[in-house]
Amino acid sequence: MPKMSIATIGLMFIAGFMATNAFDFWGQVVSPGLGYANLSPHGLAKSLLGKFGLPNGDFAGYFFHFYLVGLIGYPIGWLFIFEPIWKRVLGVKFGWFVPSAVYGFGLWVFAIGGITSIAGLPFFLNFSGITWVALVGHVLYGIVLVAMLRLMAAKGRG
Numbered sequence: 001m002p003k004m005s006i007a008t009i010g011l012m013f014i015a016g017f018m019a020t021n022a023f024d025f026w027g028q029v030v031s032p033g034l035g036y037a038n039l040s041p042h043g044l045a046k047s048l049l050g051k052f053g054l055p056n057g058d059f060a061g062y063f064f065h066f067y068l069v070g071l072i073g074y075p076i077g078w079l080f081i082f083e084p085i086w087k088r089v090l091g092v093k094f095g096w097f098v099p100s101a102v103y104g105f106g107l108w109v110f111a112i113g114g115i116t117s118i119a120g121l122p123f124f125l126n127f128s129g130i131t132w133v134a135l136v137g138h139v140l141y142g143i144v145l146v147a148m149l150r151l152m153a154a155k156g157r158g
Contacts (some may be wrong), residue, residue: 002017012075015148018130020070022144023137031136037129040135041065044111072120078103078145096146104142108135 002008027039042061049064050056078100086099114135117123125131 002079008079008110011149011152012079013071014152015145016071016075019141019145020066021072023070023141025136026140027133031133037133039130039133041111042114044119044121045069048099048115051119062074062121074107075145075149077107079149080144081141082106096150097143100142100146101139102142103146104139105135107142108138 002056005083014027024041027041032038034041042065044061045064046056046058046061049060054060081105083099090099112131114123116125
């Protein structure tokens with residue numbers, strides 16, 4: 001498990017930034033360009049915030065999704081929860097790609113299966129087109145997050 005330091009926080013922010021941009025590029029540019037659903041993750045964040053009586057305007061939704069989840073929450077989940085458990089249980093025989101994709105799948109289950117229900121939305125959004133676009137987006141997020149962390153570590157920045 002990495003030590004919490006300014007360098008670790010910086011790595012999390014940079015990797016989370018790149019992964020969130022990949023997620024949003026897929027969900028808001030590529031997917032609709034191919035005729036599939038357009039992701040609006042800030043809408044889920046707005047619904048969740050509203051459920052708890054918190055400010056839930058567009059700014060709050062974008063802030064929650066991009067900064068709190070994409071740059072902080074999900075990277076912390078990888079570095080301090082998922083990766084250490086994965087390595088303890090399964091070791092390193094699967095490399096980095098498989099666990100990063102599994103992590104992204106888990107994020108999808110958490111967000112689209114769990115958070116949507118808490119926010120008062122249909123379970124897995126009734127398995128509509130957005131559900132499957134979100135699956136690809138979350139798996140892509142996991143892969144880009146870990147790839148960036150590894151790349152920066154290889155360059156001596158981690």
